[in-house]
Amino acid sequence: MKIVILGVSGSGKSLIGSQLANRLTVPFFDGDDFHPPANVEKMRQGHPLNDEDRVDWLLRLNRLIKENQSLIVACSGLTPAYRASLKEGNETLQLVYLKGDFDLIWRRHQQRDGHYFNGQSMLHSQFETLIEPTAEEALIVSIEPEPYTIIDNIISMLNSSADSGIRDTDG
Numbered sequence: 001m002k003i004v005i006l007g008v009s010g011s012g013k014s015l016i017g018s019q020l021a022n023r024l025t026v027p028f029f030d031g032d033d034f035h036p037p038a039n040v041e042k043m044r045q046g047h048p049l050n051d052e053d054r055v056d057w058l059l060r061l062n063r064l065i066k067e068n069q070s071l072i073v074a075c076s077g078l079t080p081a082y083r084a085s086l087k088e089g090n091e092t093l094q095l096v097y098l099k100g101d102f103d104l105i106w107r108r109h110q111q112r113d114g115h116y117f118n119g120q121s122m123l124h125s126q127f128e129t130l131i132e133p134t135a136e137e138a139l140i141v142s143i144e145p146e147p148y149t150i151i152d153n154i155i156s157m158l159n160s161s162a163d164s165g166i167r168d169t170d171g
């Protein structure tokens with residue numbers, strides 16, 4: 001089982017992705033850890049990434065997905081082209097999109113400490129770049145509930161989608 005958790009910065013990819021990985025007992029990788037240092041520095045200074053900045057990063061994540069038999073990866077995957085880069089050669093990849101509005105996500109950003117993602121204008125840029133996946137492309141999950149409920153919702157959606165091969169270790 002290979003899953004990418006998609007969504008803008010602050011939508012909960014790291015939190016939900018890591019907890020889902022625990023429930024399903026598969027390795028979790030946070031896409032944030034695969035950025036080249038220049039990207040991290042750019043975001044730290046409050047500048048959004050552009051297409052060029054994201055190319056090598058997406059390639060690294062594509063390779064990571066190829067190299068692992070089972071995994072969950074957190075990656076913003078904001079556009080169809082970015083998602084195609086992740087999927088290239090990874091036909092069985094399941095995408096899960098964490099859907100929420102600007103106000104909710106900005107509130108969560110403000111409650112989060114010590115992250116390099118810097119400022120409201122960067123979050124605006126994420127929403128400007130975002131072209132949401134369709135229901136054919138990804139499982140679409142609301143981020144309004146508490147994390148445990150979101151994870152339950154994802155697991156039941158995965159169970160209903162054909163031959164996902166998932167095994168929940170928590171009941």
Ligand SMILES: Nc1ncnc2c1ncn2[C@@H]1O[C@H](COP(=O)(O)OP(=O)(O)OP(=O)(O)O)[C@@H](O)[C@H]1O
Pocket residue numbers: 007008009010011012013014015016032074076108109111112113115117143144145146147150
């Ligand atoms: N369902 C939720 N309910 C309440 N708080 C949440 C929920 N999901 C995430 N959070 C909190 O919102 C903040 C953002 O979540 P998280 O860091 O997982 O987002 P992210 O998409 O990984 O962000 P980034 O892409 O910037 O790394 C964190 O403080 C997290 O604990």
Ligand SMILES: O=C(O)[C@H](O)[C@@H](O)[C@H](O)[C@H](O)CO
Pocket residue numbers: 008009010031032035043049054075076077078116117126
């Ligand atoms: O495509 C992007 O712009 C990036 O993925 C950002 O979203 C950051 O990596 C991260 O999520 C910030 O914390």
